[in-house]
Amino acid sequence: MRNAALTLGLIGGLIALVIGFFGFGYTEVIRNYEEVGEVFGRPQNAELIRVASFLAPLLAIAGGAMAKSRALWGGLMMLIAGGLMYYTFGFGVFTMFPIGFCLTGGLLAVAAGKPDEPKQHF
Numbered sequence: 070m071r072n073a074a075l076t077l078g079l080i081g082g083l084i085a086l087v088i089g090f091f092g093f094g095y096t097e098v099i100r101n102y103e104e105v106g107e108v109f110g111r112p113q114n115a116e117l118i119r120v121a122s123f124l125a126p127l128l129a130i131a132g133g134a135m136a137k138s139r140a141l142w143g144g145l146m147m148l149i150a151g152g153l154m155y156y157t158f159g160f161g162v163f164t165m166f167p168i169g170f171c172l173t174g175g176l177l178a179v180a181a182g183k184p185d186e187p188k189q190h191f
Contacts, residue, residue: 071137074178078133078147081170082126085154088163089122121157125150129171136178144178147171 096115099106112118132146151171158164 070177070181071140074136074140074144074147074174074181075133077170077174077177078129078136078143081147081167081174082129082131082133082150084167084170085129085150086126088154088158088167089126092118092158093122117157121153125153125157128153129167129174132171132178133174136174136181140178140181144175144181147175147178151175 096112096118099111099115128146128150132143132150135143135146137143148171151168154164154168154171160168
């Protein structure tokens with residue numbers, strides 16, 4: 070289960086990275102060229118898109134990388150990444166796979182049967 074969580078977290082994070090590039094880039098283009106925002110529309114909260122474009126892929130990749138050694142922490146990071154992507158970008162044709170990969174990987178990591186180590190998580 071930990072290997073599956075690692076793989077799903079890394080793949081979901083890499084796809085989220087592409088979405089993050091486009092999300093951040095679109096807010097930057099709108100900020101520099103007002104005409105583009107008038108034609109294609111402006112997002113409700115551009116700062117949220119910028120923060121989520123950076124944090125969601127970072128949390129997904131780091132959570133996937135931590136899934137083998139620290140399954141609880143890695144799983145929580147992937148769950149947060151999936152939730153952040155869903156809240157910011159919604160569920161659509163380009164976001165369904167990274168959201169699904171991150172949430173599934175997070176659930177697998179949290180549900181891993183073998184405990185990490187006999188010490189506290191926090």
